[in-house]
Amino acid sequence: MKLLVVGSGGREHAIAKKLLESDGVETVFVAPGNDGMTLDGLQLVDIAISEHSKLIAFAQEHDIAWTFIGPDDALAAGIVDDFNTAGLKAFGPSRLAAELEWSKDFAKEIMVKYQVPTAAYGTFSDFQEAKAYILEKGAPIVVKADGLALGKGVVVAETVDQAVEAAHEMLLDNKFGDSGARVVIEEFLEGEEFSLFAFVNGDKFYMMPTAQDHKRAYDGDKGPNTGGMGAYAPVPHISQDVVDQAVETIVKPVLNGMIAEGRPYLGILYAGLILTDEGPKVIEFNARFGDPETQIILPRLTSNFAQNITDILDQKETTITWLEEGLTLGVVVASEGYPLAYDKGVVLPAKSEGEIVTYYAGAKFSADGQALLSNGGRVYMLVTTADDVSAAQTRIYQELDKQKRPGLFYRNDIGSKALK
Numbered sequence: 001m002k003l004l005v006v007g008s009g010g011r012e013h014a015i016a017k018k019l020l021e022s023d024g025v026e027t028v029f030v031a032p033g034n035d036g037m038t039l040d041g042l043q044l045v046d047i048a049i050s051e052h053s054k055l056i057a058f059a060q061e062h063d064i065a066w067t068f069i070g071p072d073d074a075l076a077a078g079i080v081d082d083f084n085t086a087g088l089k090a091f092g093p094s095r096l097a098a099e100l101e102w103s104k105d106f107a108k109e110i111m112v113k114y115q116v117p118t119a120a121y122g123t124f125s126d127f128q129e130a131k132a133y134i135l136e137k138g139a140p141i142v143v144k145a146d147g148l149a150l151g152k153g154v155v156v157a158e159t160v161d162q163a164v165e166a167a168h169e170m171l172l173d174n175k176f177g178d179s180g181a182r183v184v185i186e187e188f189l190e191g192e193e194f195s196l197f198a199f200v201n202g203d204k205f206y207m208m209p210t211a212q213d214h215k216r217a218y219d220g221d222k223g224p225n226t227g228g229m230g231a232y233a234p235v236p237h238i239s240q241d242v243v244d245q246a247v248e249t250i251v252k253p254v255l256n257g258m259i260a261e262g263r264p265y266l267g268i269l270y271a272g273l274i275l276t277d278e279g280p281k282v283i284e285f286n287a288r289f290g291d292p293e294t295q296i297i298l299p300r301l302t303s304n305f306a307q308n309i310t311d312i313l314d315q316k317e318t319t320i321t322w323l324e325e326g327l328t329l330g331v332v333v334a335s336e337g338y339p340l341a342y343d344k345g346v347v348l349p350a351k352s353e354g355e356i357v358t359y360y361a362g363a364k365f366s367a368d369g370q371a372l373l374s375n376g377g378r379v380y381m382l383v384t385t386a387d388d389v390s391a392a393q394t395r396i397y398q399e400l401d402k403q404k405r406p407g408l409f410y411r412n413d414i415g416s417k418a419l420k
C-alpha cells in the first residue's frame with residue numbers, strides 16, 4: 001500500500017514514520033514535507049498544501065490508498081471535500097466538520113447547544129460592545145480571535161486594560177486579519193491543562209493517552225505562546241476517572257451533536273481541556289493532531305497504524321492498542337527568537353537514533369547536500385520512552401546538552417509539572 005501525508009512539520013514526520021513502520025505499507029510520500037524526513041526513508045513531494053488539484057492528481061497517478069491530512073488550514077480550506085469529490089479517500093474532517101476548530105464561535109455554539117462544559121463567553125464584532133463586556137466581567141479574562149491564527153490569537157489578560165487592548169488590536173487594528181474580525185471573550189478557567197485526542201468516525205471513537213503540551217516559549221511557562229515547546233504522555237496526574245468523565249460529558253455529546261447538525265466528524269478530534277473544581281472543561285477543539293503531541297503519542301501506539309486508519313475509513317471496527325507502561329516525553333529545539341523573528345541556516349547535529357527518536361520540523365539540506373540546516377521556528381524534537389518522567393528527562397537532556405549550539409534553544413523543564 002502507498003500512502004500520502006499532507007503537511008511539513010514534526011507532526012507529519014511522526015505520522016508518516018509510524019505509517020511507514022506499519023506492515024503492508026511500501027511507500028509513504030509527504031507533501032511538501034521537510035528534508036529531515038528523508039533520513040527516515042520518507043519520500044518528499046514538492047506540492048504545497050494549498051494546491052488541492054495537484055495533490056489529487058499526484059494521489060491518482062501514484063495509486064495512493066488514502067491521504068492523511070495534518071494541518072488545520074488545509075482542513076479549513078476543504079481539502080478532504082475536494083479529495084472525496086475526486087473519488088479519493090482522505091483522513092480528516094470535511095470543511096464543515098472542521099469548523100469546530102476554524103471558528104471558535106461555532107465551537108462555542110455547539111458546546112452550549114449540546115451542554116458540553118466550557119467557559120462562559122460572549123462573541124463580538126463591535127469593539128464598544130466587546131469593551132463593555134470586558135468591563136462588566138472584569139479580569140482575568142481571555143480574548144480570542146474567532147478564526148485560525150497559528151495558536152497566537154489568544155490573549156489571557158490579567159487586567160481589564162490588557163483585555164481591552166487585545167480586543168482593540170483584533171477588532172479595530174486587524175492584527176489577525178479576517179480571523180480577528182470577530183472575537184470570543186471568555187471566562188478565565190483555573191486548573192491543570194491537558195489534551196485528549198481521539199480517532200473518530202461519526203459516533204465511533206477510540207481514545208488516545210492523555211498528553212500535556214508546553215505552549216510558552218521559556219522555562220516556568222514564561223514568554224510568548226508558541227505552537228508548543230515539548231510534551232509528554234500519558235499525564236500521570238490526570239486520573240482515568242477524569243478521562244472517563246471527559247468522554248461522557250465532552251467527546252460523546254460533541255460527536256453526536258455534529259451528527260445532529262449534519263456535519264458528521266471523521267478524523268482526529270483534539271480537545272484542549274482544563275481540569276477545574278467542577279470537572280474538565282473545554283478551552284478549545286482542534287480538528288487534527290497536535291504538534292508536538294503527535295510526536296509523543298504515536299510512538300506509544302502498538303497496533304498497525306495504517307490498518308487502523310484503513311479500517312476507520314472503511315467504516316469497520318478496528319483494534320487500537322497502546323503501550324501500557326512508562327512515559328513518552330519530547331523536547332522541541334527551536335530557533336533563537338521563535339515565535340518572533342529568527343535566523344535560519346544553523347548546522348544541525350547528527351540525528352539521534354535508538355532510544356531517542358528525532359522528528360524534524362524546520363530542516364533543509366545545504367546546497368551541497370552535506371549538512372542539514374535549520375529552516376523554521378521549530379526545528380526538531382527529541383523523543384524518548386522511559387520508566388518515568390525523571391528517567392525520560394535525564395536521557396533527553398543529556399543528549400540535548402551534547403547537541404547545544406548557538407542560534408537554537410529549548411526549554412529545560414518539559415515534564416517537570418508531572419514531578420510535583
Ligand code: AMP
Pocket residue numbers: 119142151152154156186187188189190193215225272283284
Ligand atoms: P488556545 O489557543 O485556545 O489553546 O489557547 C492558548 C492558551 O491560552 C491555552 O493553552 C491556555 O493555556 C490558555 N487559555 C485559553 N482559554 C483559556 C481559558 N478560558 N482560561 C484559562 N486559560 C485559557
Ligand code: GLY
Pocket residue numbers: 151213227228286289290291292293
Ligand atoms: N500543540 C498545540 C497544537 O497543536 O495546537
